[in-house]
Amino acid sequence: MPTCPNCGTWNPDDKVVCWRCQTPLPKQEPRKKSSKRRLFLGMPLWVWGFFLLLLLLNFFLPLILRWVGM
Numbered sequence: 001m002p003t004c005p006n007c008g009t010w011n012p013d014d015k016v017v018c019w020r021c022q023t024p025l026p027k028q029e030p031r032k033k034s035s036k037r038r039l040f041l042g043m044p045l046w047v048w049g050f051f052l053l054l055l056l057l058n059f060f061l062p063l064i065l066r067w068v069g070m
Helices: 045-068
Strands: none
Touching: none
16 A cells, blocks of 8 residues: 655555655555465464474383383
């Protein structure tokens, strides 16, 4: 939504000149596409992977330590 540099009037995105004072509007830079983050239940997948790793370590570490003899 460009604002006129001359009179400060708001102009719709499709306008090339200000509707009030006919001053040419500055060109808008195209918006960068944001990287799509993969989410599962509102959290990124890496967070779920980290929780799974902690859960597996919590379960298997005592078994491994018992098997090693510590």
